[in-house]
Amino acid sequence: MSEQKKTTIVLFSGDYDKAMAAYIIANGAAAYDHEVTIFHTFWGLNALRKDENIVVKKGFMEKMFGKMMPRGAKKMGLSKMNFAGFGPKMIKDVMKKHNALSLQQLIEMAQEQEIKLVACTMTMDLLGLQQDELLDKIEYAGVAAYLADAEDGNVNLFI
Amino acid sequence: MSEQKKTTIVLFSGDYDKAMAAYIIANGAAAYDHEVTIFHTFWGLNALRKDENIVVKKGFMEKMFGKMMPRGAKKMGLSKMNFAGFGPKMIKDVMKKHNALSLQQLIEMAQEQEIKLVACTMTMDLLGLQQDELLDKIEYAGVAAYLADAEDGNVNLFI
């Protein structure tokens, strides 16, 4: 009787390409029957934002962070060769040409594959992000929950 | 009889936010009774620098690196939205407001929890950093020592 393998990813980065890498590995692991968790913290939370403007009550600093950070997967930039938004356009064009899934589609697939998408409550607080601003069917937890998953993980990555 | 779990983190990055993430995970793991090591290499060494100017004998290149790199946790920038130092100020203000621990406090807590803080001797050499410039109670080792820890680690991250 073999135990189920486990993959956990901390998604810290808010870069489109790094989030893509995280979701490709996660979806791959789920396809190989791993139990998979992606723990979104700091700028990685932006991948989980809804792309419309959600009106919530916030302090000044929190509003500023909210404005400055990209709203959702579609609006994230690249870690390299961003060229003021031109890089992401190139990557997306080339992805369409090769029939590669967009980050948004990879996130949807992750939800269909029942990958656990977790938003780090501590950094949500810091950046002033509220649950209404994030996608549905997300879990909310802190570093303790992450560690409980990761300590039995076969593959643990920080991206 | 259960064995003690083990967490190791390579802190390569010199960004304030990434170092915070490293120290939050490390302190969390120590609170859950993991044996924890943070191996500071390349720019991650800056988190261990004392914040005063320490006079040591150095070559020209080593002096330049010393001047250009941030002296200690307080002076590190952000990986995203640094805005010439404005970003770190915003983050620190918001952290104070939410009573979150600063990076400096997280490092102190790590030392109180007996997390092993290691400085990579090979990159100290390259960047011209000397032991007098780094915090007290740091260990000094190379990649072999890191691997000896990591190969039995439950959670191994590169940040």
Add this chain to the structure above:
Amino acid sequence: MSEQKKTTIVLFSGDYDKAMAAYIIANGAAAYDHEVTIFHTFWGLNALRKDENIVVKKGFMEKMFGKMMPRGAKKMGLSKMNFAGFGPKMIKDVMKKHNALSLQQLIEMAQEQEIKLVACTMTMDLLGLQQDELLDKIEYAGVAAYLADAEDGNVNLFI
């Protein structure tokens, strides 16, 4: 009877310093008898490019990526303090002074130590890189092969 330990590294980054860290850890692990794989994806593929211009048939976008990305280890920039190419020169000077191996030499050593160097075929497609443009004796595989290695890995890192 003890099993052979295993280290896997996803090299996502195209930064000279991060690739150095990856190859130093990999070579260290191989020296301690680990079975080691470096899976090069996205910008990390640039470390495997030959440094001459290889003429291959490509579409327009693929040509542009090919021009904009560094051709091989020698031409990669730093993640910090790149200063329009001055930073890498400083690091290389200081490495020479300390008799540290260059990234190119670290890659050669990795091949001598039979570290498995894998190029991610999916991102090769996206970035328009072809096998003729990459070093000899590289393996070509996708995320499934990476996961098959990593799920039994003792040390798994994303760099």
